[in-house]
Amino acid sequence: MAPNDEHPDKSERGSAVSRRAFLKTAGVSSLAASVVGVEVGAQPAGPPMVGPGETAVHLMVNGKRVDLQIEPRVTLLNALRNHADITGNKRGCDRGACGACTMIVDGRAVYSCSTLAIEVQGKQVRTVDGLAVGNKLHPVQQAFYDHDALMCGFCTPGFIMASVALLEKHPTPTPTQLRKGLDGNICRCGTFKRIREAVASVKGVPHV
C-alpha cells in the first residue's frame, strides 16, 4: 500500500511484455516514440517505417475486421474507443495501473491503454463487447450478473476480460491464483468479495 509500491507477481496476467516493468522504466510515450522512430535503412530486417502521420491499421476485433486510419502511436484502447466505437472497455488511468481497459490479445490479458494498436495487427483482439454469443452471456458475464458482482460497473468490463483470461488458463483457479490473477484490476466500489465469488463459481470455460 505504500506509494510507488509495485504490485507483486503479474505473471498470472500473461502479458507479452511485463506491463508493470516496462511502465516503470519507460512509460507509454517512450514506447510509442520507439515505433515512430524506426529507420528502414538502419534496420533492413525490421518493420517498414510508418508514421508519424496516419497510416492504415487493420485489426481483428471480436472476430471482425476493423480497418482504421490512425497514427502509429495510437493505443489499442484509444483506437477501439474513439476510432471504432467499441466502447465496452473503459479508460481509467492510461498507464496500465487500473485494469479498466483490459482486453485479451491472442489469449493473454493486456492493458489496452498501454498497448499500441499497430502492435496487435494480425492478432485476435477480444473485448467485453464481443463476449456474449447473441443473447447468451459468456459464463463469466453470467456469473457477474448472477452475483451482482459490481456497483458502478466501470471496472467490470476489464474485470470480466481479466477473469476470462485467467479461467482460460486455470479453469479451476486456486484462491491464490484468483487473487493474483485479478490484482491488476481496481474496483473502487470495492465489490471484490462478490467478484471472487462470481469467478470462483464459473464452470465451463474452455481451457485455452
Next chain:
Amino acid sequence: MGMPASSRRSFLRVTALGGTGVLLALHFDPPDSMLAQEVRRPIAPFPAAMPPSAFISVAVDGTVTIMAKNPEMGQGIRTSLPMIIADELDVDWKDVTVVQAALDEGRYGPQRSGGSTSTPTNWDPLRRVGAAGRAMFVAAAAETWGVPAGELTTASGTVRHPATNRTATYGSLAAKVATLAAPPLATVTLKDPKDYRIIGTSTRGVDLHGVVTGTTVFSIDMTVPGMVWAVYQKCPVFMGKAVSANLEQIKAMPGVRDAFILEGTRNLGGLHGGVAIVADSYWQAATARKALKVVWDEGEAAQESSAGFDRRAAELLQLPATLVVRNDGDADKAFQSAATVLEGRYAFPFLSHAQMEPTNCLAHFKDGTLELWTPGQAPGQGRSEIAELLGIPEASIRVHLMKGGGCFGRRLDNDFALEAAAIARRVDAPVKLMWTREDDMGHDHYRAANVHHLKAGLDASGQPVAWKHQFVSFGDGRQFGRAAGVPVPLMPGGFVADYNMSASVIASGVPLGSLRAPGLNGISFVNQCFLDELAHSAGKDPIDYRLACLRARRIRSSNPNDPEVDAERTIAVLEAVAERSGWRSGKALAAGVGRGVALLESHGWVATVAEVRVDKDRAIHVNKIWTVLDQGSQVINPRAAVNMVEGGIIEAMSHMGWEITIANGRAVQTNFHQYQPVRMPQAPAEIDVHFLRSNHTPWGLGEPMLPPVLPAIANAVFAATGQRIRTLPLSKSGFRFA
C-alpha cells in the same frame, strides 16, 4: 427524519398520453434542511408554471415506465427509487422499464445524490406517488363497473372486484385514468409494510445486463453527431492562471480546431484558469497538449506544502483555537479534579476521490442555449453555476444526467461542467471535455487534512469526566472549508459535563470537497481510537466502555441548536455487533491476531468489529469485519445494500493507505501507481453485514458504514501488536495492508 407530504405542497398531475397511456407526476418543494446543509447555494425555486411531466407512465399494453430521478453513479438509486414507486403502484417489477430522468427539479423534486439523502428524502414522497397512481386505477375501475372503490383490490397491475370476479388491467384503464383528477398525495393510503412485494426484496440493478455486456452508456461513452474533443490544462498550482501559451503552434497541429486561454473565476469552487485545446479527435487533443507550453501566474498557493502545513498546525495547537464547535461546562477546570488525564495527538492527510471514471462532460452551446450531458451528483447546482458563468438564464440550459463510474462525492462539485460549458461557448460544435487521471488527481476537491489534539480526564472508575478536543483543519483561515469541519455531534459530547471541542483553520489554496462520509471519515478515526486508548487505560472492555459512556446522564448543550447523539440507536448496534462477532465469548485469539471495535453515532448508526492478523513486518491482514447498521424501518434493496456496505468497508481501508501530499502548491501524487486503492488481495477475507430494523425513516447507505472501519482496524492492530496507529496513512505508522 420523515418528510411529511403535507408540508411540501405535494400534488399529482395527470396527463393523457394521446390515447396510449397515462402519466402521473409528483410535485413537491425541495429541499429539506438536511440537503440544505450541503448545498452551497439554495436550489432555484420552482417556476410558477410547471411543464407537463411524468414519473409513471402506463401504456395500454400494460408496460409500466418509471422515471429514475436522481443521478446514478453506482449507489443503485436508479433501481431502488423506482422500486418504491412500483410497489405502491402494485405492479410487477418484471413489467417495469426504468428510464433516467433529465434534470427537471420542478417536475421531480431535488435531483441530487449526496449525503446519503436519496433514500430518506424520497421514501415518503415516492411511496405516495405510487399509491396515488394505484388509487387512480382503482377509481377508474370503480367508475367503469359502478361499484364502490372500497370493494376493489389490486395486484400485479390489475384491479379486481372479488364480489363479481371482474378484473381489469391497468393498461385497459389507462384512458379512463387520464380523465380523472389525481388524489391529494397527503391523504393517499400507503401499503402496510407486510404487504410489500418489491420493497425489501433483493432486485437486480437495472443496468446489470448492460454493464456486463459493455453496452451501458457511461458518461465517458456518450457522443453526439458532429462532436469534437477538448482537453483543458489547468495550472498545476491550485488557482494559478495562464498568462500566455504557444497557442498558434498548438492551433497548427493536426486536427486541432482551436486553442485558447480561459481566465477562470476567483473562487475554489468555480472555474479554474487554464488553456483549452479543441480537436477533431481525443488523440489529437491529447497529443497537442503534450506540445503545450504555458507561462503561468502560479499565485500565492505556490508556497504551500504539506511540511509547511504540519509546522503551522503544530503552532496553532499551541494557541487558543478560533472556532468553538461545542462547549459545555468548563473542561479546563474539570481536569483539576480528574483522577487520570490522558492526551493524544492524531493526524490524517488530504485524500483524493480516485473514482474509476476519469472526469468528463459533454456540452453544446448554440444560439444562446446550452445542452449538457453530465455525470454530476448535484446537477441542479451545476446549472445554476453555469448560468451565472455564461450569463444566460437557467431556463436556457438543458441537462441530461449521465451514469457516472463512481463519484464518492467528487461530482458534488461542478468545476468540470463549468469547464465544459465555458469551452463549448467558444466552439461551434458539441464538445466532449476529457480529463486524464492526472487531471483528476491533481485537480480534485480534496478531503481536508487534519491534526487533532485530545485530552481526557477520567474519574476513579476510568470514565471520562472532562474532555478537550482541539484540532486544525483547512479553509479560508477563519471558517472551515467545505467538508473540513465536524457536521454532527460526536460522543462523548453530550455525555460529559465539561466538554470542549474547538478548531483553528489554516488558510490554503487547496480545493476542498466532500469525500464519502464528509466530516466523519477522518474524525471518527481520531475519536474512536482515542476512546480505545481511554478504555485500555481504564482496564475496561472497549465495547463496555463505550456503552457506559452512551448510558451516562445526558448533558444538554448550552447551544439549543446543537444536535445530539442518538444513544439508543447507537447502543443497539453496539450490542448487536458484540453478539454477532462473539466479542464476549472469551475465546482466545492466536498470537498476532487482534480485534478492535468502533462506532458511528451520528448521521448513521453503525458498530463495527475488525479482526486482523499482523505479520512481524507489520503487514496487516484483515481476517474479518462485522458491521451492524440501524437503517430504520426498511432496507429497500437488500442485496444491493449489502454490496454497498461491503464496498464502503473496502473503501475505508483505502482511506487508511492513501495520502495526497502538497508540494509547491500542487498535489504530488498523479495516478494510481502512487495512490494505490485496496485491491483484491488486500480485501477482507470475510465481511458480515447485518441491518437492524428500527422505527425510523429508512436511512441512506452512501456513507454510514465507512467511518467506523478505520478506527476498528486501527484498534484491532493495537490489540494484536500493542502499537497505536495515531497518524494516517498507515505507512506513517510503519504499517501496511498485506
